[in-house]
Amino acid sequence: MTVDVDAVVIGAGVAGLAAAAAFRRAGRTCVTLEATGRIGGRAFTDHPATLGGSPFDRGASWLHAAERNPLADLARAAGIALSETRGTWTRRVLIDGRAATEAELEAYARAWERFDEVARARAAAGPDTSLADAVADLAGDPWLAQIEVWESTLIAAADPADFSVQDWHLNELAGSNLAVAGGVGALVARVLGPPAGTVRLATPAQHIAWQRPGGMVEVTTPAGTLRARACVVTVATGVLRAGGIRFDPPLPEAQRAALDGLPMGLLSKAAVPALTAERFGLAPGTSLSRRVADPAEPAMFFHLWPQGRPHAVGFFGARAAWRFAEAGTAATAAFAREELVRLLGGDAADAFGEAEVTTWGTDPAFLGAYAYARPGCMAARAAMDTPLAGRLAFAGEAWCTDGLAGTVGGAFLSGERAARMLVG
Numbered sequence: 001m002t003v004d005v006d007a008v009v010i011g012a013g014v015a016g017l018a019a020a021a022a023f024r025r026a027g028r029t030c031v032t033l034e035a036t037g038r039i040g041g042r043a044f045t046d047h048p049a050t051l052g053g054s055p056f057d058r059g060a061s062w063l064h065a066a067e068r069n070p071l072a073d074l075a076r077a078a079g080i081a082l083s084e085t086r087g088t089w090t091r092r093v094l095i096d097g098r099a100a101t102e103a104e105l106e107a108y109a110r111a112w113e114r115f116d117e118v119a120r121a122r123a124a125a126g127p128d129t130s131l132a133d134a135v136a137d138l139a140g141d142p143w144l145a146q147i148e149v150w151e152s153t154l155i156a157a158a159d160p161a162d163f164s165v166q167d168w169h170l171n172e173l174a175g176s177n178l179a180v181a182g183g184v185g186a187l188v189a190r191v192l193g194p195p196a197g198t199v200r201l202a203t204p205a206q207h208i209a210w211q212r213p214g215g216m217v218e219v220t221t222p223a224g225t226l227r228a229r230a231c232v233v234t235v236a237t238g239v240l241r242a243g244g245i246r247f248d249p250p251l252p253e254a255q256r257a258a259l260d261g262l263p264m265g266l267l268s269k270a271a272v273p274a275l276t277a278e279r280f281g282l283a284p285g286t287s288l289s290r291r292v293a294d295p296a297e298p299a300m301f302f303h304l305w306p307q308g309r310p311h312a313v314g315f316f317g318a319r320a321a322w323r324f325a326e327a328g329t330a331a332t333a334a335f336a337r338e339e340l341v342r343l344l345g346g347d348a349a350d351a352f353g354e355a356e357v358t359t360w361g362t363d364p365a366f367l368g369a370y371a372y373a374r375p376g377c378m379a380a381r382a383a384m385d386t387p388l389a390g391r392l393a394f395a396g397e398a399w400c401t402d403g404l405a406g407t408v409g410g411a412f413l414s415g416e417r418a419a420r421m422l423v424g
């Protein structure tokens with residue numbers, strides 16, 4: 001089957017749906033190819049039976065930097081309730097099995113201010129280096145590893161020793177952090193799905209011949225070949241780095257080098273049914289963690305009863321997450337329960353059910369959570385700013401230079417921008 005359309009979009013995540021809608025608004029015909037059986041990509045609200053059907057965002061769960069995040073306005077226009085989370089969480093941190101005192105939490109807050117000051121100064125002064133190197137002078141501060149866990153292994157899904165301090169600085173997520181009633185994935189499916197038009201599910205792009213005669217791009221799938229005048233590829237850098245799509249001719253050296261500079265980090269989640277808020281005397285929305293001595297130490301950061309839902313979500317990232325991804329979901333689920341018991345005390349063991357675990361690191365459609373820039377590689381995010389041969393563009397969370405890299409807001413803006421460049 002050969003079909004001719006104005007534009008073909010590869011991937012029906014946030015970037016792909018935004019690109020497809022932009023093509024259609026410009027009066028172009030567009031088909032979107034999606035490898036999996038659903039739209040939304042890494043924005044996916046699930047309702048697993050193990051969590052009693054309560055909404056669980058396996059991927060994105062907040063609208064970060066909401067003042068600059070186009071999805072916040074789209075949600076409001078659709079009448080979807082948003083609630084501010086910044087400053088609303090009760091923080092509980094354990095040190096050697098006991099709750100940190102007010103004075104210790106105060107020291108934690110001061111350590112964080114110093115961290116920000118030192119890392120920002122180093123990012124501004126250059127040359128680029130790793131986040132770990134940038135804050136090396138703070139070694140000895142008992143809170144340093146804990147702050148690195150938050151700023152690097154959780155927010156960027158990256159090991160601080162392999163993460164560009166300039167990329168960290170550019171993509172700091174200041175401002176409102178909004179929770180979405182019903183979940184971020186549900187918002188994306190409801191608001192971005194319809195304007196995107198035709199999406200062919202379970203139809204992976206296998207091969208893209210992007211210099212065909214007549215200015216055409218040919219995209220081969222198991223269901224046939226699509227011919228288009230323009231193509232936007234929105235798959236994760238992990239998929240591109242693994243050769244998940246073959247390009248003919250191969251991508252130019254500059255673009256391949258950019259991919260090397262933007263590997264996928266991993267953030268994993270384990271959602272544990274937790275129906276007993278009262279028993280522990282902790283408020284819904286409490287954040288619970290234990291102070292670590294090394295950012296590579298496997299330790300989970302929990303968000304308890306988020307938005308009043310009857311579960312706790314444990315997060316961990318980077319090296320520890322990759323290690324558990326290899327070990328499998330049963331090992332991760334067991335670790336999540338062990339961590340909760342460690343954080344809440346031995347009598348907590350019977351209070352939690354089986355954990356529901358995410359698998360972004362091993363799913364071939366993603367191969368990670370989101371891309372981070374290695375030290376010296378921040379410029380790689382701009383490597384796809386010009387369409388190849390005037391017809392092949394790349395979009396997605398990795399290719400953002402506007403300070404929203406790694407987020408649904410950044411993915412949306414990059415998808416719209418790619419389509420605009422190709423429409424001319």
Ligand SMILES: Cc1cc2nc3c(=O)[nH]c(=O)nc-3n(C[C@H](O)[C@H](O)[C@H](O)COP(=O)(O)OP(=O)(O)OC[C@H]3O[C@@H](n4cnc5c(N)ncnc54)[C@H](O)[C@@H]3O)c2cc1C
Nearest residue numbers: 011013014015035041042060061062205396397406407408
């Ligand atoms: C655990 C986790 C937590 C996160 N938390 C947040 C958060 O709170 N806030 C936030 O803003 N962001 C968060 N993110 C990041 C956010 O989800 C992503 O930045 C964003 O969803 C990426 O969108 P995208 O369109 O660039 O890529 P994707 O969503 O990956 O879309 C690409 C699509 O391409 C498809 N695809 C892959 N290969 C092929 C192929 N060969 N052919 C056709 N289709 C293919 C994929 O199935 C996918 O649907 C989180 C991500 C994860 C994993």
